[in-house]
Amino acid sequence: MKVCKGETYERVFVNEEVNLNIEQEADSHVKIHVINAPFSITVNQIGEGCSTEIYGLEHLRGEDDVTAETHVTHSVGGGTSNQLVKFVLEDNARGRFIGDLKIAQDAQQTEAHQTNRNLVLSETAEMRTQPQLEIYADDVKATHGASTGQLDESALFYMQQRGIDKEKARQLLVNAFMREIVDTISDERMKELMNERLLNAIDGVVE
Amino acid sequence: MKALLEIKDLHASIGGKEILKGVNLVINEGEVHAIMGPNGAGKSTLSAVLTGNPAYEVTSGEVYLKGENLLEMAPEVRARAGVFLSFQYPVEIPGVSMTNFMRTAINAKRAYESKEPLSAKEFLALMREKKKMLELPDKLNNRSVNEGFSGGEKKKNEIFQMAMLEPCLSILDETDSGLDIDALRIVAEGVNKLKTPHNASIVITHYQRLLDYIVPDFVHVLADGRIVKTGDKSLALELEEKGYEGL
Numbered sequence: 001m002k003v004c005k006g007e008t009y010e011r012v013f014v015n016e017e018v019n020l021n022i023e024q025e026a027d028s029h030v031k032i033h034v035i036n037a038p039f040s041i042t043v044n045q046i047g048e049g050c051s052t053e054i055y056g057l058e059h060l061r062g063e064d065d066v067t068a069e070t071h072v073t074h075s076v077g078g079g080t081s082n083q084l085v086k087f088v089l090e091d092n093a094r095g096r097f098i099g100d101l102k103i104a105q106d107a108q109q110t111e112a113h114q115t116n117r118n119l120v121l122s123e124t125a126e127m128r129t130q131p132q133l134e135i136y137a138d139d140v141k142a143t144h145g146a147s148t149g150q151l152d153e154s155a156l157f158y159m160q161q162r163g164i165d166k167e168k169a170r171q172l173l174v175n176a177f178m179r180e181i182v183d184t185i186s187d188e189r190m191k192e193l194m195n196e197r198l199l200n201a202i203d204g205v206v207e
Numbered sequence: 208m209k210a211l212l213e214i215k216d217l218h219a220s221i222g223g224k225e226i227l228k229g230v231n232l233v234i235n236e237g238e239v240h241a242i243m244g245p246n247g248a249g250k251s252t253l254s255a256v257l258t259g260n261p262a263y264e265v266t267s268g269e270v271y272l273k274g275e276n277l278l279e280m281a282p283e284v285r286a287r288a289g290v291f292l293s294f295q296y297p298v299e300i301p302g303v304s305m306t307n308f309m310r311t312a313i314n315a316k317r318a319y320e321s322k323e324p325l326s327a328k329e330f331l332a333l334m335r336e337k338k339k340m341l342e343l344p345d346k347l348n349n350r351s352v353n354e355g356f357s358g359g360e361k362k363k364n365e366i367f368q369m370a371m372l373e374p375c376l377s378i379l380d381e382t383d384s385g386l387d388i389d390a391l392r393i394v395a396e397g398v399n400k401l402k403t404p405h406n407a408s409i410v411i412t413h414y415q416r417l418l419d420y421i422v423p424d425f426v427h428v429l430a431d432g433r434i435v436k437t438g439d440k441s442l443a444l445e446l447e448e449k450g451y452e453g454l
Binding site for chain 1: 259
């Protein structure tokens, strides 16, 4: 599909597998959230001054096996892109992130960020991360980061020391991890819905 | 006088290395006990063991809180029973708001005491009251727990949590470290305001300075895992003058 000059394409996909191949014309904007579904999103900025935002959140349990793929290409300059993909893995779940970021030789003054953060909550869950960066232009700002870890034991103990039981403390930390993605949803009603659904309402929560 | 905490011949280790080698201590209601000692003496280990930090192993000995076996309780149960630790290094918890964190903690304690949870309105009123009492700024509420706080703000936030939870036994672990004199004064005044005839404090410190503000009833010197000397507040001054070697 094509996002025409100056237009905006914004969608939140929940529990729905996503396969998208998008070309962005000049000054167009793309903002996509995928929550709890496999996805493969390819975006090519073919016009100047575009912005692309891709957010993925996968909370996997049981035997879930989910791959999230992003392929972002800056063919011309002056554009921005941000990819943030987070996995929470429990039980025997398997997750995989494949993220390509390509900045072509002519795509000067591009700003591009790719981040993949994963929280592994069981010893039998597994996460694989394959980021790939190809940068051919020299006047660009590009960052990428990937990390896979467990819950912060010192934070868990701190909360227990205040009387919060370990299970609830874990839930608060997992929710905090996921909230970063939910907070980026523009539509307030959708954000609220996701907060309720994902961050399974905890007793005593006040916002 | 009622005994609040009784520690009997407590031995504890971390990673197989014995740190506490037979600590005995009785703390009664209304008392302030200072524990001083050189680095590595076991001061922080004692606070970790009393609060149930899983990194430490109690190898022998007994601890009772109001006659109940403290060592058998999970860390969160100890907290609800009234043991509070002001951490030497308060932990930053990004994404968890102070308000949410504190309300979850308060209501966990209230459930333990078979009390109804506080409503949002009651809770916010309580926060305001305690902040005012401690002369703390309002801005801490909507931030994540300790995230981006300065050293002084973190310590003030510990005392604020102490005020909210109204513990019967507060352990202040090196609360003075990294504080300038103004922050030290605010923190110490907070601790003094929270003192009642029914609660008690253990003030762990390396320096005499804090004890100018929080005056202890007893000063204990912990060295190589044992309490080697006990005195009144003059012992702290003596230590400051002569050092631990002078004992």
